[in-house]
């Protein structure tokens with residue numbers, strides 16, 4: 673699948689988990705390894721696309737030719753994605769965006785004091801939902817859903833709520849696939865189409881399968 677079938681296409685990919693700072697030394701993180709997003713960026717690059725990768729990670733190699741934008745928080749990720757979105761033909765939100773951020777980031781290290789500590793959190797913008805609202809008919813949008821239960825139901829809800837063209841749904845309760853794993857097995861959902869289940873394959877192979885699905889279903 674390393675032909676140039678994405679030549680002339682601009683592909684925007686987000687990868688990794690956002691970090692939400694608490695104070696200068698602490699943050700709220702999640703278990704996203706960034707592997708799936710990097711695999712998608714690499715696969716699109718290998719197929720001739722002009723790729724922009726918006727990532728929270730710095731520990732994974734990126735091939736020459738891919739434009740990399742490093743971000744930390746969900747707010748930064750949204751700003752950078754919105755900047756690139758208008759010129760993207762295909763946008764793939766593989767990042768694990770924190771649903772909440774800390775209400776007041778302390779500029780000094782918070783001292784330990786009491787037996788309990790309550791941290792107030794505010795909801796982050798749903799970037800994918802926002803992109804789904806502003807996307808043009810000529811733009812193709814891919815979202816992910818990481819679920820621990822009711823995979824198909826939750827994924828179907830997200831497909832519709834976020835107005836995506838393709839939703840990739842992933843059972844993260846299994847340790848052999850999903851977060852941090854080298855392999856993945858997913859459901860592929862499209863509006864008004866039958867659900868497809870992929871075989872369990874490496875994230876590199878799965879990335880190509882996802883791009884195959886995008887190409888075969890875009891105008």
Ligand code: C5P
Pocket residue numbers: 746765766767768769770771796797798799800801814815816817818830
């Ligand atoms: O709602 P949920 O977090 O399960 O949706 C997952 C999808 O939405 C992923 O594609 C993720 O990148 C995206 N997302 C987002 N902004 C958020 C939360 C999730 O873009 N605040």
